[in-house]
Amino acid sequence: MEQVAFRQMKDGTREEYVFLEGLEEQFNRGLVDRLLDALRQLEHSLSGYRVTRLEHSLQSAARAEADGADEDMIVGALLHDLGDDLAPYNHSQLAASIIRPYVRGEVTWVVHHHGLFQTYYFAHHFGMDPNARDRYRDHPCYQACVDFCERYDQASFDPDYPTPPLEHFEPMLRRVFSRTPFDPAVIGEEHPLEP
Template sequence: MPTDPAMAATMERVDFRQMKDGTAKEYLFLRELEKPHLAMTPKRVMRELRMQDEETIPGYRISRLGHGLQSATRAHREGADIDWVVAALLHDIGDGLAPQNHDRFAAELIRPFVREEVTWTVEHHGAFQMYYYAHFYGWNQLEREKYRDNMYYQSCVDFCERWDQASFDDQYAHEDLAFFEPMVNEVFARKAYDDTVIMTGVAKGLPPLP
């Protein structure tokens, strides 16, 4: 059913108190209100990132934002495309709200807007990062091996080695958040779940090292 902004504009709020009681007119009204909300997604993402600058990772040398900025800077300087750079910036954005599954949290944030390979890498990077420390806790250092047959396995290995695990360095000169803001805006301005963006089943890998 087409949206009629003029019709929706005659309402201030819906009358229903249960979704099953809503009318077509009410749902068209809500759809119009949702459009500016969706358009503001990158601003909300940037706001969350700025908040992470105030949160030092316990025991580490840098803030949560600093880790994301370092990761994204390394990706950018190695010639990675915008999907990888934005993913590197946001891969740990869920640490505050979902520390036990922060990787999946971040993956769901970017899933509609970047290719499947990148989303899969972000979604699984927590397990792949265990390679660097899990054995010290008596856990399975090779947790990533359960994904060995996945076409994106090597991309996640390389993401962790080159950009994630390397980015806890308080002496690394990274770009600031403003540098990445246009990239965040561009990615989140894409049409959600566009097949030409998602590129299901395509493994490009990371760019070759300079």
């Protein structure tokens, strides 16, 4: 079989779905390569900063690594702005959706909410509330997100910070994304991702 015969999913046979599942498994093995390509594309993304979006991502991950963060958080820092090009107004939710099957729930929550939490640094310039993040003050991941934004995200626009190349993080990406998706032993406690 080279392709299925059905034109509507409800008409598909078991044989066709088994065939498609095999193709999907094969395609999914290339996920890390596609993530690396997407990260490389950040080199040509939003301008105006003193570093490219790729350099910002690498620097965020390097700061997390230097801070002693675990691989889940380092990968979260590396991919936290991956949605900038395709989802400029909800980039953090897009990035969180990508990492969610592979990292602990706290990291997913932090990446999902970092877009709101980072407004702490600039919202006042636009007449907005810089403390909008405080609606989550009682959430168990609140401080982790505050720390993520302070230590890794907002600080990573420094062209002089010693930042390793993308290849430095590739083995870590491959380890994290080789995990069984949604493994409860990895994800642990999931936290609701309300906006």
